[in-house]
Amino acid sequence: MSKEQVHVAIAILYQNNQYLMQLRDNIPTIAYPAHWALFGGHIEPGETPEIAVQREILEEIGYILPQVAKFGCYPDQTVVRHVFHAPLLVEFDQLVLNEGWDMGLLTPDDIRRGKFYSANADDEKPLGAVAQQILLEFMEVSH
Secondary structure, three states: OOOOOEEEEEEEEEEOOEEEEEEOOOOOOOOOOOOEEOEEEEOOOOOOHHHHHHHHHHHHHOOOOOOOEEEEEEEOOOEEEEEEEEEOOOOHHHOOOOOOOEEEEEOHHHHHHOEEEEOOOOEEEEEOHHHHHHHHHHHHHHO
């Protein structure tokens, strides 16, 4: 019998053709340690994916999502990712990183390259494969 899939809600946040990503903490026990990923997290019992993504973004970067639109659902063996997208309507320096090692605005070229420099890590770090796939698909349909 397989373990039940975890449901998460994540957000593609964009501004001036750049995409906000979180550098996950460098903790070996978490998924994608020290990889760039999309902000978001677990859907709590009784929450809808829409409510969860709004709560997670507020908790992680102090940003109140204006409105979210569903982009898609990405299930695999362990996780079902509910993906939303919304514009980032505040300046980058108004965001407060409450979770993760770093955050950055990545260009489409950064995303295609699959790595991005982090000042906090003082190194280029890879994008998580799933986050990269989701962003590549989003860029394809949104332009």
